Ligand code: GH3
Ligand code: MG
């Protein structure tokens with residue numbers, strides 16, 4: 630999402646250095662340019678931590694050709710939203726139709742006109758930025774600025790399928806702030822909102838592995854997905870989260886549990902199979918949360 634504020638990055642993929650040089654020179658005043666002379670390298674850059682905002686992709690290259698690269702890019706969740714513009718000597722209408730069917734946003738034939746390439750890149754990058762922004766608005770919780778329930782639902786489904794395919798364990802956490810109604814009633818809704826923001830930040834800061842994920846589920850409830858973790862490992866992460874919230878030290882003189890804001894956490898883990906559903910895992914975590922509340926709050930149950 631850094632692309633929303635910084636210079637956009639264009640990845641130029643072509644096996645001929647002269648083409649790369651020409652395009653890179655033309656693009657570089659307005660864009661950061663990355664280059665790759667083969668498909669393998671292009672795929673690596675596309676899913677790296679610093680991915681491009683647009684890919685200019687040659688078709689005829691040794692080993693992986695551009696069509697195959699495009700197909701692989703569109704298959705991978707990490708690169709499927711990156712616009713691909715073919716720039717190629719293959720200029721029959723069948724070729725062009727094939728390229729567009731593979732999911733490319735545009736198809737430019739060689740010899741190309743540099744001003745037209747630049748204008749098309751500009752338009753596609755503008756559209757990509759708009760899409761990124763919309764995605765943010767759809768998947769980020771407005772109050773806490775962490776992912777929202779919609780994003781959680783989507784990720785739970787995909788992590789479930791991935792874990793099932795790989796026969797790896799996964800776990801989820803459901804967290805609920807203790808006595809939060811009393812907090813709101815006594816300190817006011819604005820303070821309540823501040824507390825939710827601080828809690829979200831504390832939870833997000835506790836995550837250590839890139840795949841771990843936390844979202845606001847709604848109200849004063851949060852959820853986390855911990856891929857490739859046993860229930861036992863997830864309980865230990867949950868304990869860190871519980872401790873992180875307690876040690877924020879947000880005063881809550883009206884809590885029945887402590888003199889600061891605390892939360893209770895329910896944990897459930899499984900190795901996903903055809904016989905079970907993500908909803909059942911969610912329900913198991915919810916039942917554990919209920920037990921944590923019953924047992925006195927400010928604790929983790931599984
Ligand atoms: P428990 O320990 O059993 O979880 O008790 P609780 O008071 O936390 O639970 P309850 O469900 O009774 O109250 C949740 C409260 O959370 C109700 C509402 O005032 C507050 N709340 C929910 N969403 C928001 C929000 O967006 N902002 C603020 N300030 N408060 C919220
Ligand atoms: Mg070529």
Ligand code: MG
Nearest residue numbers: 805848849850
């Ligand atoms: Mg609640």
Ligand code: MG
Nearest residue numbers: 805806807809
């Ligand atoms: Mg609560």
